[in-house]
Amino acid sequence: MTAATRCTGPAAGRPGPWSAAALSLHLAMFVVLLDGSALNLALPRIADDLGASTAGMEWVANAYLLPLASLLLLAGGLADRLGAKHVLVAGLLAFAAGSALCASSPSLTVLLAARALQGIAGAAVLPALLSLVVHVFASGQDRSRALNVMSVFGSGALLAGPFLGAALTQALGWRAVFWAMAPVALGAAALAATRLPRPAPAARRRLxxxxxxxxxxxxxxxxxGLVELSDRGVTSPLVLAxxxxxxxxxxxxxxxxRRADEPLIPLELFDRPAFRAAVLGGYAFALNVFGLQFLFAIHLQQRWGYSPMEAGLALLPFSVTTVVTTTVVNPLLLHRGLRFMLLTGMPIALAGTAVALAVTSPGSWVFLTVAGSLIGAGSSIYSPSLNQLAVRDAGSDRAGAASAVYFTARQVGMASGVAVLGALTALESPLAGLRIGILITGLLLGVALLQLARATTAPPAPEPGQQEEQQAVRGRAEPSPHPS
Structure with a gap:
């Protein structure tokens, strides 16, 4: 590692995936994902309490999504320049403050501002997480274990979020959903500040x-534009503009x-096939997993007449297999390596996507259950390895930027899923729209699989400092071809 990012202090002595240092990262991932999954079922109560229209309810969600997706690249650059630990702690404190402000909002305007603060804070947290995994866990095996545990927490947030949000809203009101997030964020910030390794001084680099x-x-x-596309349609002048x-x-x-001395996006990252494949895989993952869940949630309610609770139960196999796979199956497979996890999980998810094409009517619920289970299991196997691959070859001083580009691809994939797949639900033939959406996500996932299969055959690229050292060693070991 470079001097700009090397970790020092007692925690640098190889912490485990369940150590206090690692727990700070897991809780940070948990609370950021919990925010999105727990809020959906509280939106009608928020609308009633604050007098919000349907558009106002949408902006309660979008006010968080837009700054989160827009500021990831900026946050990743700051993590590399200021230190990922400092950015993570600041982001978690801001997230806690935003949650408290949401809970005490007297009006929709204040709530939207507080949601934007949460989105800004979430943008700071996500790139710092993968960057810190690189710094804290030295070996690839340790990183794999840590990222799998992080996926357990993320899956738990996605699974528990809707039920926790519904229970808190029903028992205590919608404000309790936000009050519940604030102490989790504060606890993660306290652990990060006290248990993560002390970062060495960051290299002086211009912003x-x-x-x-x-x-x-x-x-x-x-x-x-993608958010507005789902409401206004693809022909809207505003959307197109x-x-x-x-x-x-x-x-x-x-x-x-290409001309900047210290660019926002280090374009040399894209010279590495593994990084390009990871970014494409992140986009395909988000579109396949979140896009299809959104597509089926709309289809089940609008075309099959399911209630929101019935639709949630129909999609529950995805969440259950996600948790079971990350907690039980992955620990048994991680020793097989990153390539094995990618080339095992993605075909399983592709098989589930193919099975989803057989979903035609309420009588085909068995196919929906099988499809959701396979997609949940497959994506849980390969997604932690995607996270690892995104920062594997970046070098310690570019880990923040690499993780920011990767998470940006995932956020754009989620927005694309809601916009593009949501627009397909308005087609004259609902079943045709459903199948087209399934085919789009499956084809993109297949392309990503082929790219990952090619990219992971090569050994990992050494970090810049390691590369220079290896060249120096070879120079000393090999005789000069031009002896004097």
């Missing part, structure tokens, strides 16, 4: 202000980054 502004604007326009402008600003950012 790429034009790149940061362009990256934030490009992502805000792209994600905002937002997406086109976002793409143009993004293209300009890439041109700028």
């Amino acid at each position: 790429d202000v034009p790149g940061q502004l362009a990256g934030t604007l490009a992502l805000a326009l792209t994600v905002g 937002m997406l086109a402008t976002g793409a143009s600003v993004g293209a300009g950012l890439l041109v700028w980054d």
Whole structure:
């Protein structure tokens, strides 16, 4: 590791995946994912209490999503420059403050501002997590175990969130959902501040202000356009303008980054096939997992006449197999290595996606159960390895930027799933829309599988400092071809 990121102190002595240092990372992942999954069932109560319209309810969710997705790249750069531990602790404290402000909001305007603060804080937390996994866990095997435990916490948040949100809202009101998150975030911040290794002083690197502004604007326009697409349709002038402008600003950012001394996105990361494959895999994962859940949730309620609770129970096999796989199956498979996990989990998820094509009517609920179980199990096997692959070759001083690009791809995949797959539910033939959505996610997941199969055949690229050292060793060991 470079001097800019090397960890010091007692915690640097190889903490385990269940140590206090690791627990701070797991709780941080838990609370950020819990926020999204626990809130959905509280939205009608929020609307009644604060007099919000349907559009207002949507913005309670979008006010969190937009800053979260838009600021990931900025947060990843700050993690590399200021230290991932400092960014994580600050993000968790801000998240706790935002949760408390949400819980005490007297109006919809204040609630939306507080949700935006939560989104900003979440953007700080996510890139710092993978960066710290690189710094805290030295060996690939230790990282695999830590990331699997982190997935257990993430899966637990997604599974428990809807039931916890419903129970708290029913018993104590919607404000209790936010009050419950604040102490979890504070506890994670306290553990991170006291138990994570002390970071060495960060290298002095200039902040790429034009790149940061362009990256934030490009992502805000792209994600905002995708959010509006689900409501206004693909032909809306506003949607087209937002997406086109976002793409143009993004293209300009890439041109700028090629010339910048300290670019927002280190483009040399994309020279590594494994990183490119991980980013594509992250996008495909989000579109397949979250997009299909959203698509089926709408289809079951609008076309099969299910209530929200019945639709949730129909999709429960996905969540159950996710938790069972991460807690029981993965610990038995991790020793087989990253490539094995990727090339085992993705085909299982693809098989589940294929089975989903057989879902036609309420009488085909068995196929829905099998499809959800296979997708849940398969994605739980390969997703922790995707997280690891995204930062494996980045180098210690670029881990924050690499994880930010990866999580950005996942957030855009989630937004694409809601927008594109949601638009398919409005087709004249609902079943055709359902099958087209399934095919889109399956084809993209298949392409990602092929890319990952090719990219993981090569050995991991050494970090920059390690590469120079290896070259020096070879120079000393090999005789000069031009003796004097």
